Amino acid sequence: MSSPEALFQRLSASPFRQRFHLARAEYDYFLKKGGETISAHAADFIRQRLSPAAPVNDGKQTPMRGHPVFVAQHATATCCRGCLSQWHGIPRHQEMTPAQQAWVVEVITCWLRLEMEKPAPEKKVRKNPAAPEQLNLL
Numbered sequence: 425m426s427s428p429e430a431l432f433q434r435l436s437a438s439p440f441r442q443r444f445h446l447a448r449a450e451y452d453y454f455l456k457k458g459g460e461t462i463s464a465h466a467a468d469f470i471r472q473r474l475s476p477a478a479p480v481n482d483g484k485q486t487p488m489r490g491h492p493v494f495v496a497q498h499a500t501a502t503c504c505r506g507c508l509s510q511w512h513g514i515p516r517h518q519e520m521t522p523a524q525q526a527w528v529v530e531v532i533t534c535w536l537r538l539e540m541e542k543p544a545p546e547k548k549v550r551k552n553p554a555a556p557e558q559l560n561l562l
Contacts (some may be wrong), residue, residue: 428534444499448545450492475520496532
């Protein structure tokens with residue numbers, strides 16, 4: 425574990441990791457709750473979902489969206505024990521130490537801070553292909 429900046433430099437070579445960004449809902453949720461609360465959520469998620477030696481549903485326990493921390497976990501390769509081993513050198517099949525958990529939360533928080541410095545994402549407007557005015561009900 426070096427620094428978040430060094431990690432982000434390595435992650436920048438991964439097209440998969442680079443495709444993750446906060447959607448408007450996650451961005452707004454972060455604004456509403458604040459960085460301190462989101463960081464506390466990250467610590468809880470890591471402690472509950474990743475720190476055990478054999479997490480439940482390892483490799484599938486982190487949703488792709490729905491919370492800013494989930495998106496950040498995929499962007500920073502902190503989503504499962506396999507990614508933690510590959511990208512962060514945190515061994516699998518061992519309970520994570522408090523220092524390892526703190527590192528993961530730091531990386532997530534740093535990535536979220538960088539995302540929140542960007543302009544708010546545009547809200548997605550769903551077009552209803554079968555809007556009432558488009559239906560011929562006569």
